[in-house]
Amino acid sequence: MNTPAFKKETFRDDYTFRNSREAIRRFPFPFAEDEYMYSVNIEQHVSTNPGSVFEHAIDIDEHYIAECEDRRLTLERDPTRYIALPHMMDAQWDMVELIMDSLSTDYPQWFELTKNGDQWHWINKPLEIDQTFTFGDTSTLPMEPFEYITRQVQGDWIIMDHRDDDLFADMGMVTSQADWSIAFDAGMSFKEWHGPVPQANEIGIFDRALKYLLHLQYGSPVRRLNWTMTVNPRLDTSPEEFPLWGPDNASVTPENVGEKVYLRVELQALFRLPRSNAIAFSVRGYLISLDELITYPKWAKRLRRVLTNLHPDLSEYKGLDLYRQTVIDWLEPLEDGAELGLGTQPE
Amino acid sequence: MSILNVKVADVEQVTDMVKHFTLVEENGQPLPRFSGGSHVVVSMNINGRIHRNPYSLMGSPENTDSYHISVRRQENSRGGSVFMHDGIEVGSKLQITYPVNLFSLSKLGKKHILVAGGIGITPFMSQIADLKRLGDDYEMHYAFRSAEHGAFVEQLKQMCGDRLHLHIESEGQRINFNNLLSNQPLGTHIYVCGPEPMVNALLLTAKDLGWPKTHVHSEQFLAPPIGDSFQVQLVKSNMEIEVPGDMSMLEAMEEAGLEPDFLCRGGACGRCEVEVLECDGALMHNDHYLSDAEKASGNKIMPCVSRARCQKLLLNI
Numbered sequence: 001m002n003t004p005a006f007k008k009e010t011f012r013d014d015y016t017f018r019n020s021r022e023a024i025r026r027f028p029f030p031f032a033e034d035e036y037m038y039s040v041n042i043e044q045h046v047s048t049n050p051g052s053v054f055e056h057a058i059d060i061d062e063h064y065i066a067e068c069e070d071r072r073l074t075l076e077r078d079p080t081r082y083i084a085l086p087h088m089m090d091a092q093w094d095m096v097e098l099i100m101d102s103l104s105t106d107y108p109q110w111f112e113l114t115k116n117g118d119q120w121h122w123i124n125k126p127l128e129i130d131q132t133f134t135f136g137d138t139s140t141l142p143m144e145p146f147e148y149i150t151r152q153v154q155g156d157w158i159i160m161d162h163r164d165d166d167l168f169a170d171m172g173m174v175t176s177q178a179d180w181s182i183a184f185d186a187g188m189s190f191k192e193w194h195g196p197v198p199q200a201n202e203i204g205i206f207d208r209a210l211k212y213l214l215h216l217q218y219g220s221p222v223r224r225l226n227w228t229m230t231v232n233p234r235l236d237t238s239p240e241e242f243p244l245w246g247p248d249n250a251s252v253t254p255e256n257v258g259e260k261v262y263l264r265v266e267l268q269a270l271f272r273l274p275r276s277n278a279i280a281f282s283v284r285g286y287l288i289s290l291d292e293l294i295t296y297p298k299w300a301k302r303l304r305r306v307l308t309n310l311h312p313d314l315s316e317y318k319g320l321d322l323y324r325q326t327v328i329d330w331l332e333p334l335e336d337g338a339e340l341g342l343g344t345q346p347e
Numbered sequence: 348m349s350i351l352n353v354k355v356a357d358v359e360q361v362t363d364m365v366k367h368f369t370l371v372e373e374n375g376q377p378l379p380r381f382s383g384g385s386h387v388v389v390s391m392n393i394n395g396r397i398h399r400n401p402y403s404l405m406g407s408p409e410n411t412d413s414y415h416i417s418v419r420r421q422e423n424s425r426g427g428s429v430f431m432h433d434g435i436e437v438g439s440k441l442q443i444t445y446p447v448n449l450f451s452l453s454k455l456g457k458k459h460i461l462v463a464g465g466i467g468i469t470p471f472m473s474q475i476a477d478l479k480r481l482g483d484d485y486e487m488h489y490a491f492r493s494a495e496h497g498a499f500v501e502q503l504k505q506m507c508g509d510r511l512h513l514h515i516e517s518e519g520q521r522i523n524f525n526n527l528l529s530n531q532p533l534g535t536h537i538y539v540c541g542p543e544p545m546v547n548a549l550l551l552t553a554k555d556l557g558w559p560k561t562h563v564h565s566e567q568f569l570a571p572p573i574g575d576s577f578q579v580q581l582v583k584s585n586m587e588i589e590v591p592g593d594m595s596m597l598e599a600m601e602e603a604g605l606e607p608d609f610l611c612r613g614g615a616c617g618r619c620e621v622e623v624l625e626c627d628g629a630l631m632h633n634d635h636y637l638s639d640a641e642k643a644s645g646n647k648i649m650p651c652v653s654r655a656r657c658q659k660l661l662l663n664i
Contacts (some may be wrong), residue, residue, distance in 0.1 A: 087454035090382075161454060163451070163454065163455065211617070215610055215616065217444075217445055217447055217610070218379060218381070219379060274380035274382065274446075275408060276382060
C-alpha cells in the first residue's frame with residue numbers, strides 16, 4: 001500500500017475527519033449479500049489482499065495519529081475507559097509483545113523494536129516515542145503495560161480471561177465503542193456481556209461462538225466483521241457520554257444525510273495470548289460517510305437493500321430507527337434494480 | 348493449524364520407563380511462548396502411517412530456546428510411545444503443533460494444590476514455574492509406585508523445596524484425598540493428572556466434600572483404544588471408510604484425505620466433535636468431554652478416541 005501521510009483531523013467538536021480516495025477504496029464494506037442476519041462469520045486472520053485492511057494483523061492507516069490523540073482526550077475526561085483487573089498482569093505483557101512485534105514487523109518504516117533478552121527498546125516514530133524498558137518489569141514503563149501500548153494503536157481492545165470453560169472481560173481499553181461500556185461489562189462472562197444482543201441467542205450463536213473461541217489457538221488468530229451506523233464521525237459513542245452524541249441521532253435530514261450519516265464497520269480479530277492463555281479481542285472501527293460510500297454505486301445499492309430488509313429488532317438495537325428511512329430514501333435514486341453479485345468488493 | 352518443525356537436541360533416560368526429550372526449532376529460531384499446563388501434539392511417521400500423540404510441555408514457559416517433553420513407554424498400545432523410545436534420537440526431526448492449554452491454572456486461585464500420579468507429573472513442571480514466578484501459594488503432591496519410578500524427584504525438590512510432598516506407594520504412603528481436601532482455605536483450586544482411578548477418586552472426594560466444580564481441574568489424555576474394525580459413512584464428504592482395529596476414526600478420516608478439526612486427540616478438548624446422524628448399533632464413547640447425558644443421547648461422538656460396534660454409522664462430516 002502506498003501509505004498516505006497521517007492526517008490531522010478530529011472526531012469531535014468540528015468533526016474534520018475525512019477519508020482519502022485510497023481509504024475509501026480499501027474500506028471493509030461488510031455486506032456480501034442483499035440481506036443481513038447474524039452469523040458466526042469467522043475466518044482465519046491471515047494476510048490477504050495487499051493494501052487491504054486484512055493485510056496485517058494490526059492495521060495502521062492514515063487516521064493513526066488522530067485516533068491516538070482522540071483516545072488521549074477521552075482518557076483525560078474519563079480514565080475508567082481503561083480497566084485491568086489485578087490477575088491480568090501476564091496478559092498485559094502479552095499485549096505489549098503482540099502489538100510491538102506486529103507493528104515493528106509490518107511497518108518497519110514507523111516502528112522499531114530491539115530485544116536484548118528482557119531489555120527492550122521501542123521506537124514509535126509517528127507518535128515520537130523512544131522507550132527503553134525491561135520486559136516483565138512494570139516499574140520501567142511510565143504506566144501499566146497494557147495502557148501504555150494500547151495508547152499507541154487504533155481500535156478498542158478487550159482481553160478475556162479463560163477459566164471455568166468460559167471467557168471473562170477482565171481487561172479493556174475502550175474509547176471508540178458503539179454504545180457500550182467496559183466499566184459496566186468488566187468481569188462479566190461471555191454470555192453476560194452479550195445479554196443485550198437481540199435475536200442471536202435464540203439461534204444459538206453464542207453457544208457456538210463461545211465453544212469455538214475456547215478452542216482458539218495461539219498462532220492462529222481469527223477475524224470477523226460487524227457493523228452499525230452512526231451520526232457524525234465520532235469515535236467515542238459511549239453510554240457515559242450519551243448526552244454529547246445521542247441527540248445527534250435526531251438531527252438527520254434529507255439535506256444533510258450524505259455528510260452526517262456514517263457506516264461504521266468493526267474489524268474484530270481474536271488472538272490467543274501465549275503466557276496468560278487469555279484471548280485478545282480487538283475491535284477496530286472504520287468510518288465512512290454516505291457521501292464517500294456512494295462513490296461506488298454497488299455499495300450504495302447494496303446498503304439500501306440491506307437497510308430495507310433489516311429485522312426491526314436489529315435496527316432498534318443498532319440505534320438506526322430515527323434515521324434509517326431517511327437513508328433508504330436518500331439512496332433510492334441510485335437504485336436501478338440490477339442484480340449484484342455475491343461479495344463485498346467495490347466494483 | 349500452525350505447525351512447528353523441531354529437531355531433538357537431547358534425549359535422557361529418566362527412569363526405566365520414561366525418556367525425556369529436548370526439542371529445538373529446526374532453523375534455530377526461538378519457540379513460541381506458552382502458559383503452564385500446555386501440551387503439544389507430536390506427529391510421528393510410523394511405517395508410513397501418521398500417529399499424533401499429545402505430550403505436556405515440562406520446561407519453564409520463560410524458556411523459548413527449547414521445549415521439553417517426557418514419554419512413558421506403553422508396551423501394549425498402538426506404538427507411538429515405543430516409537431518415541433526406540434526410533435527417536437538426537438538429531439531426529441519431528442513436527443509438533445503450537446502449544447495448547449487445556450489445563451491452565453486459575454488466575455483467581457488463592458492457593459493451588461497440584462496432585463500427580465506417575466507420568467502425570469509432566470504438566471505440573473511448567474505450572475510450578477508459573478506459580479513461582481507469580482509468587483502464588485501452592486502444594487505439590489507427587490505419588491508414584493516405588494523409588495525407581497519417581498521421575499524428576501531431584502528437580503522437583505530443587506523447584507519446590509518444602510512445598511513438595513512425595514507419596515511412595517511401595518513404602519505404604521498413599522495420598523489421603525479426604526484429609527487433603529477437607530481443610531483447605533476458601534479460594535483453593537485443586538489440579539490432578541495421573542492414572543484414571545486416581546483422578547476419579549479425587550474428583551469423587553471433591554464432589555462429596557462439596558467443592559465447587561470450577562475449583563477442581565483434571566487432565567487425562569487417553570490413547571485411542573484398540574478395537575474391532577467398523578465402517579463409517581461420511582455424509583457431507585460423500586465417502587465410506589473403514590476404521591481398522593488399531594486406528595481411531597479421526598486417523599482413518601485423515602488417511603482418507605480429509606482434514607477434520609482436532610486439538611488434543613485425547614478425548615479432552617471437544618474440538619473434533621462430530622454429529623452422529625444414524626447408528627444401528629452401539630457407540631463406544633471413550634472421551635472425557637461429552638456429558639453422560641450427551642453420550643446417552645447418541646447424537647455426538649469424539650472420533651479421536653471413540654469407536655462404534657455396528658453395521659451402519661452415518662456421520663455428518
